[in-house]
Amino acid sequence: MDGGSLGTLKFLRFLAWGLALGLGPWYGNQSFCAIRPVSLVPENNVNSVRAMLKKRNAIRVLIGSGVKEVMIQGRDIERKIFVKNERKYFAGRASLAFNCSGLAKLKNQNLHAGPILFASLQSPQGYFSYQNELYRGQIKVLAKREEDACDVVNEIPIEHYLQTLLAKEMNGSWPLEALKAQAVAARTYAIHKMSDKQVSRAIGSDAFYDLESSEKHQVSGGLADVTALTRQASKQTAGEILITSSETIVPIFFHAKCGGRTLLPQEVWDNAVEGYQGVECGKCENKGEREWKNVITVDRFREFLKWAFREGAGANTLVELLNNEKLIFVPDKIENKRIKVYIGEKLFMVSKTLLRRYFGRLLVASNNFSLKAHNSEIFIIGKGLGHGVGLCQLGALAWAQQGMNYRDILRHYFPDFKIEKVY
Template sequence: MNSAQAREDLPIRVGLSDSARQVTLRVSTGTPVEVLAPIGWQRLGQLSANTTLQVNYSQGQLKLNIQSDQQVYKGLRLGQTDQEGTLVGLNNTWYRGSLNLTPTARGITVVNEVPLEQYLYSVVPSEMPSSWPLEALKSQAVAARTYAISSLGSYRSKGYDVVATTASQVYLGVKSESNLSTQAVTQTNGEILTHAGKAIHAYFHSCSGGQTESGADLWAPFAYLKSVADYDQASPKHVWHTEMSQSEMKSKLAHLGVRVGDVLALSTVKRTSSGRVKTLQIWGKEGQKLVDGAKARVAFGLNSTFFNVGAIDARGELQKKPSPDSVPTTFQFAGRGWGHGLGMSQWGARQLALNGYAHRDILNHYYPSTQLGPLNKAQFRMAYNP
């Protein structure tokens, strides 16, 4: 992407930190530093490629150490979003675009403002192995671009659009970039998925265990998030097994506020349409308790809610029903899939690509009733600048 293309691209603001006490900035080539002083924004000077700039948080302001002289400011900008070839560094990580620093009550908020397509250069290989088939990577690029667009405004009160973790999408800067994943981004430049004229919530996950989840059974009751057959058999998490002891079970349940004494059994009260656990009943010597399946998954550290569980007694035999006279020593889980199961299965997309499907067909399978087309930049700017 040349500088003219970068200027035409749309910016996205990525929150890298909201509570830093100290950061070190660097650049790959000479880059201007701007600071917010009482009289407004002004150019402080040029940061060269062989130097660093240390910024500390001090009483609600940014304190800069420049040639033994400490100065304080209300904001700092490093780099230009559309400057081709220049990288900006935060501590030990390099990014494209620019870095904006603002002091808040919690510390230093650091935002990387970067062209959307260049943001995807990092996101796509951070979310999907760059060695996978190109059509799978192109599917990931479209899903990631669409997800970013639909997420605008999620962190507006903090001064950015998305974060760099799985709370939004994993973004690791230039170190995660690869030629093939960048090719996937450029070959799908500007493509997003829409439904009824709006960018969809393009959820994705590692693998579903053979059947994706219906959005109506979770938090996303959208027509395009239906339960569909998956092709993720090659995933190491297609099926999985794990177990935990009686003491481990009681400890994990305690984190959910569930205290029923010795645990006698866990039984499924309700499943979703795809077969995932929606409600789990805990049977104990001192009572019973209903637990949400998704919360149980997190507390137990399971790969998904697509599981069965059995209680094993001291003889190593599976107990058929709970009994206060026979306290299980172990609980065994047999499950399928990894993740929430909504939207595109990444391992399924990989297999479909290996089978010769184009990214358009892969996306149509996992997001039915959607349209693949160019991003409406006017709508994007309305969302970006409300």
């Protein structure tokens, strides 16, 4: 988080929201930003994680959210309805439907804030079909608190989960050593989510799943996504994760293409994570397009600044300033983390990550970009794809194609971490 102070309460209130947005405090006519990152990552000791995994080696993955009707197919299904403590067995092939709009009374009778575990399905065959995908493990149906809809959760052994994930998050036909590096990174992230028990800020630990199958967490798939190479990558690294020098487990991030150098977590999300270093990639720039370009109008950028200011309280004076004053951009470089812009005679610095958050990933493909203003337009010129933190997947591909093994690939992108086998 950013820090700074002046002697009035009014300024401190203004400062609090401004710093949260990546805006610096005023000193005369200049704005600057002093970063004091604070880690929000719990201290997950490797021994406590080992103990957890002895009790539970399956991960609970959210595969459907806000569904009005859930239809599950399978063979020899045992269904349990938790609110009735009722079990029923369906011999042979069966299709089971759940009308989620009929669960309103159930939700009103429960007082906790999170979703409600309504039903679970298991089968000795170990497979279920949901929305044309075949899933291993168990299926659980949750009643959502805030709407007449259900969530669907797949509880699946960690290694089977990774075999589907590798084909979704990377490419199931890539070199084995690149897939193995991805397997260790994704396994670490998944196990951290299991031990952390914080699905989101809104739900906290009051949930019946560990992570989502989405870009918010990690994208996994079904049985059809598994390839011989993804299965091999999982098996040859089974139980291996990355841990810090203090033997704690932190979230391990990955992205498509860093564009030349990886970023620190606090450069993107304002929260430091133990062990991370920004490293020179040296490989991904020759994979795909070297740079991307997009354009926005100055008026759209002005609206972005208004949005950023309105995220805090009491920003009316700055909004008025934006309406009346000319914007003058300081020449930018791709390695700069903040946009420098004069509003009238006052200089402001705004985090580039905010621009990507506001305009979206289709317009701003990465956090490595520069701005160039010309007349009424602003050109966004960038490198890389994704947030830029942690493992660069196209870099890992290039290293693997040159014969580097997965341990050395991980050592390159995570020099302060070591590989540890936890099961």
